[in-house]
Amino acid sequence: xxxxxxxxxxxxxxxxxxxxxxxxxxxxxxxxxxxxxxxxxxxxxxxxxxxxxxxxxxxxxxxxxxxxxxxxxxxxxxxxxxxxxxxxxxxxxxxxxxxxxxxxxxxxxxxxxxxxxxxxxxxxxxxxxxxxxxxxxxxxxxxxxxxxxxxxxxxxxxxxxxxxxxxxxxxxxxxxxxxxxxxxxxxxxxxxxxxxxxxxxxxxxxxxxxxxxxxxxxxxxxxxxxxxxxxxxxxxxxxxxxxxxxxxxxxxxxxxxxxxxxxxxxxxxxxxxxxxxxxxxxxxxxxxxxxxxxxxxxxxxxxxxxxxxxxxxxxxxxxxxxxxxxxxxxxxxxxxxxxxxxxxxxxxxxxxxxxxxxxxxxxxxxxxxxxxxxxxxxxxxxxxxxxxxxxxxxxxxxxxxxxxxxxxxxxxxxxxxxxxxxxxxxxxxxxxxxxxxxxxxxxxxxxxxxxxxxxxxxxxxxxxxxxxxxxxxxxxxxxxxxxxxxxxxxxxxxxxxxxxxxxxxxxxxxxxxxxxxxxxxxxxxxxxxxxxxxxxxxxxxxxxxxxxxxxxxxxxxxxxxxxxxxxxxxxxxxxxxxxxxxxxxxxxxxxxxxxxxxxxxxxxxxxxxxxxxxxxxxxxx
Amino acid sequence: xxxxxxxxxxxxxxxxxxxxxxxxxxxxxxxxxxxxxxxxxxxxxxxxxxxxxxxxxxxxxxxxxxxxxxxxxxxxxxxxxxxxxxxxxxxxxxxxxxxxxxxxxxxxxxxxxxxxxxxxxxxxxxxxxxxxxxxxxxxxxxxxxxxxxxxxxxxxxxxxxxxxxxxxxxxxxxxxxxxxxxxxxxxxxxxxxxxxxxxxxxxxxxxxxxxxxxxxxxxxxxxxxxxxxxxxxxxxxxxxxxxxxxxxxxxxxxxxxxxxxxxxxxxxxxxxxxxxxxxxxxxxxxxxxxxxxxxxxxxxxxxxxxxxx
Numbered sequence: 003x004x005x006x007x008x009x010x011x012x013x014x015x016x017x018x019x020x021x022x023x024x025x026x027x028x029x030x031x032x033x034x035x036x037x038x039x040x041x042x043x044x045x046x047x048x049x050x051x052x053x054x055x056x057x058x059x060x061x062x063x064x065x066x067x068x069x070x071x072x073x074x075x076x077x078x079x080x081x082x083x084x085x086x087x088x089x090x091x092x093x094x095x096x097x098x099x100x101x102x103x104x105x106x107x108x109x110x111x112x113x114x115x116x117x118x119x120x121x122x123x124x125x126x127x128x129x130x131x132x133x134x135x136x137x138x139x140x141x142x143x144x145x146x147x148x149x150x151x152x153x154x155x156x157x158x159x160x161x162x163x164x165x166x167x168x169x170x171x172x173x174x175x176x177x178x179x180x181x182x183x184x185x186x187x188x189x190x191x192x193x194x195x196x197x198x199x200x201x202x203x204x205x206x207x208x209x210x211x212x213x214x215x216x217x218x219x220x221x222x223x224x225x226x227x228x229x230x231x232x233x234x235x236x237x238x239x240x241x242x243x244x245x246x247x248x249x250x251x252x253x254x255x256x257x258x259x260x261x262x263x264x265x266x267x268x269x270x271x272x273x274x275x276x277x278x279x280x281x282x283x284x285x286x287x288x289x290x291x292x293x294x295x296x297x298x299x300x301x302x303x304x305x306x307x308x309x310x311x312x313x314x315x316x317x318x319x320x321x322x323x324x325x326x327x328x329x330x331x332x333x334x335x336x337x338x339x340x341x342x343x344x345x346x347x348x349x350x351x352x353x354x355x356x357x358x359x360x361x362x363x364x365x366x367x368x369x370x371x372x373x374x375x376x377x378x379x380x381x382x383x384x385x386x387x388x389x390x391x392x393x394x395x396x397x398x399x400x401x402x403x404x405x406x407x408x409x410x411x412x413x414x415x416x417x418x419x420x421x422x423x424x425x426x427x428x429x430x431x432x433x434x435x436x437x438x439x440x441x442x443x444x445x446x447x448x449x450x451x452x453x454x455x456x457x458x459x460x461x462x463x464x465x466x467x468x469x470x471x472x473x474x475x476x477x478x479x480x481x482x483x484x485x486x487x488x489x490x491x492x493x494x495x496x497x498x499x500x501x502x503x504x505x506x507x508x509x510x511x512x513x514x515x516x517x518x519x520x521x522x523x524x525x526x527x528x529x530x531x532x533x534x535x536x537x538x539x540x541x542x543x544x545x546x547x548x549x550x551x552x553x554x555x556x557x558x559x560x561x562x563x564x565x566x567x568x569x570x571x572x573x574x575x576x577x578x579x580x581x582x583x584x585x586x587x588x589x590x591x592x593x594x595x596x597x598x599x600x601x602x603x604x605x606x607x608x609x610x611x612x613x614x615x616x617x618x619x620x621x622x623x
Numbered sequence: 624x625x626x627x628x629x630x631x632x633x634x635x636x637x638x639x640x641x642x643x644x645x646x647x648x649x650x651x652x653x654x655x656x657x658x659x660x661x662x663x664x665x666x667x668x669x670x671x672x673x674x675x676x677x678x679x680x681x682x683x684x685x686x687x688x689x690x691x692x693x694x695x696x697x698x699x700x701x702x703x704x705x706x707x708x709x710x711x712x713x714x715x716x717x718x719x720x721x722x723x724x725x726x727x728x729x730x731x732x733x734x735x736x737x738x739x740x741x742x743x744x745x746x747x748x749x750x751x752x753x754x755x756x757x758x759x760x761x762x763x764x765x766x767x768x769x770x771x772x773x774x775x776x777x778x779x780x781x782x783x784x785x786x787x788x789x790x791x792x793x794x795x796x797x798x799x800x801x802x803x804x805x806x807x808x809x810x811x812x813x814x815x816x817x818x819x820x821x822x823x824x825x826x827x828x829x830x831x832x833x834x835x836x837x838x839x840x841x842x843x844x845x846x847x848x849x850x851x852x853x854x855x856x857x858x859x860x861x862x863x864x865x866x867x868x869x870x871x872x873x874x875x876x877x878x879x880x881x882x883x884x885x886x887x888x889x890x891x892x893x894x895x896x897x898x899x900x901x902x903x904x905x906x907x908x909x910x911x912x913x914x915x916x917x918x919x920x921x922x923x924x925x926x927x928x929x930x931x932x
Binding site: 249250251254269271272274275276330333337340403405408411412415416419420422423430431432 | 692693694695700701714715716788870874875885887888889890891892893894
């Protein structure tokens with residue numbers, strides 16, 4: 003599962019410079035260490051993205067971009083199939099559960115190798131699982147997958163036995179990225195916190211998936227090289243580059259001009275402008291991600307020690323639920339997403355129809371009802387128009403948005419407006435996603451706007467709200483865990499424990515449905531909308547991209563690497579000569595050019611004007 | 624027009640005290656300045672444009688908050704200019720005309736406030752470094768040099784990133800990055816003023832450093848400060864626009880730069896919504912032009928060499 007934000011814009015110094023640097027790094031695709039000595043020209047597939055990975059360490063990274071790279075690098079035992087998310091073999095050929103539910107046995111494909119040529123065996127798998135089971139930091143991203151597992155062992159190179167304390171639908175499931183023991187054993191539980199795991203041209207990352215990392219420049223690009231030892235066969239495309247853009251328009255132009263081959267996370271306006279362009283195929287994938295308004299429901303460590311400085315008023319679930327009536331989600335879908343999404347309700351997106359539940363008590367947009375509920379809960383409107391409780395504590399909160407995302411900036415404006423309309427004041431501040439992760443982990447917030455890309459199985463997403471997944475203390479420092487609302491409800495935790503061991507699908511659906519309803523009622527999140535995934539690519543250059551699921555799922559940023567493994571460069575009669583500059587004519591961005599000239603002209607005018615002033619002053623008397 | 628030396632003779636109506644003499648002289652010079660400015664056509668044009676924008680900024684206080692609240696507007700997004708929406712609508716259906724009017728407030732406010740700060744620092748550093756010749760002056764002068772050679776935009780971006788995004792911070796950022804030019808200018812003028820005989824006389828009469836700087840140097844460099852201020856305002860407004868466009872401004876405040884940024888981020892280019900970007904852009908150009916015309920006119924009037932030419 004991934005913290006997800008589409009349309010990130012880099013606003014930092016590094017970001018601003020990166021735009022220049024991206025232009026000034028023509029050698030990016032050429033300078034290469036281990037290029038294959040085949041006669042065909044080296045094929046590079048460049049994906050334009052708007053969000054960077056936050057860390058290349060799979061125990062640290064949480065953004066979608068990070069997960070995209072992790073799954074290219076690290077195999078899982080079992081994978082989500084391309085067609086319908088059904089479980090298909092990963093590096094495990096088969097998996098069977100002991101009749102007494104005390105263990106699962108996975109048979110690992112024989113003769114596997116890591117990208118550095120070292121053998122990949124059951125020992126690596128056992129090492130990875132044991133590391134997560136015995137680690138605290140390692141559990142942040144992967145703890146939810148191993149809750150029923152007590153121990154992993156590898157009796158031989160092709161057998162892994164996961165000992166379990168009960169039956170579980172989670173164990174035989176993808177999610178844990180298998181890491182190479184020979185690399186990671188030297189990185190202990192302290193070093194892992196700051197381990198970067200970035201590949202360089204001289205020391206590429208050691209991976210078992212279809213690609214390994216050969217270079218990363220923060221805020222600029224990530225380069226992935228095809229793994230010759232990949233067990234399903236070396237991918238046809240030699241290199242996949244992720245190139246960061248700070249603006250969706252610029253990314254769309256780059257796609258039209260052929261600087262990039264694929265554009266991911268396009269905003270509706272920009273996406274619409276790419277429809278019906280020659281050589282470009284567009285994909286609007288049904289939503290598998292949501293954005294939410296999250297509340298600080300009482301920040302505390304996993305042992306219950308309060309932390310942070312959240313406004314205690316937000317501990318009142320009546321207040322939070324009342325605010326859910328104040329927000330017009332449909333208007334946000336129409337105006338922020340241009341209609342390409344659906345209003346949010348419960349946790350699992352409607353795409354996962356197996357798990358999605360409609361709330362029994364839809365909290366629809368009704369400001370009058372919101373006011374009524376707030377009045378009933380004891381928050382009366384004060385003389386300044388802002389509500390306050392009986393003790394006079396005003397409903398005035400800090401609301402954090404993300405500088406990295408233009409949709410976040412818009413969404414926050416809407417939320418502020420809607421809350422103001424029912425007498426709740428918000429002070430908006432924008433921070434980068436990196437900072438926001440930190441601020442959330444320390445509990446120093448009242449509300450924020452962010453989102454999640456949701457895994458097809460509900461386990462991970464539901465685990466985000468457990469008491470145990472709140473922040474924790476290690477060596478005196480508070481480290482963030484998955485929980486970002488600090489929701490803690492023993493009844494919810496009990497249900498979560500039940501869904502983790504319920505192997506009967508219908509019963510598990512009932513439990514997860516109950517949990518989603520519980521979250522809906524208690525409103526640690528107000529899920530604002532589920533949004534479509536917009537992608538576009540150069541169909542004149544690459545073919546064989548795979549939807550997950552068929553027929554309308556996304557082509558990249560999937561739960562797997564199906565597109566990267568199966569796509570091929572289009573081998574036209576002259577593969578080298580088709581540098582497409584075709585469709586650029588009609589859509590030259592005249593405005594920014596003219597705007598730039600005007601500003602430059604203005605600046606030049608100023609400089610020119612200043613000179614006589616300087617010169618004249620010398621001999622004034 | 625010929626240059627008439629400030630007439631000591633004006634004061635020869637004997638019994639007037641020294642203060643009255645100064646007052647009379649200043650009044651005369653003000654009148655002369657106003658008259659010359661009136662005759663300067665480009666200066667008057669600049670002043671007219673500026674007054675219009677100031678009027679717009681004041682009028683913008685009367686725009687109801689609801690018409691700029693994304694949750695309360697009802698128009699479609701990206702409507703082209705029409706009678707109902709003279710400058711079209713933005714990506715949330717707000718009137719670009721109202722946005723631009725509201726933006727005038729912040730842009731002018733930041734322009735003026737940052738310039739004041741920059742002028743204050745620049746003038747202080749310039750006078751002090753020109754007045755004290757020894758260590759103090761040298762150190763301040765090198766300090767100015769140092770700031771002068773740092774590329775302005777990267778410094779401003781770094782500062783804005785470190786300080787965070789708010790209105791006050793953007794004023795501080797522009798103020799503390801744009802003063803060295805002024806300091807240089809003022810220092811040169813201070814040097815020339817300090818060399819005048821009457822300062823020597825005043826020194827001989829026992830005037831302290833502060834008295835010399837405050838009573839003699841400052842009034843003499845003031846015209847230069849004034850001319851420089853008008854030019855600096857336009858630089859400040861451009862800087863505010865640039866920084867806001869780069870996403871470093873206060874995201875909750877509507878300024879011309881932030882409108883440009885929002886339009887750019889919202890895909891106004893792909894959408895062909897030229898009005899969304901052109902409106903704030905033209906406002907910036909006009910305001911900068913206005914300040915430059917005024918500054919130029921003031922310079923013409925105050926600079927004796929240009930005047931006699």
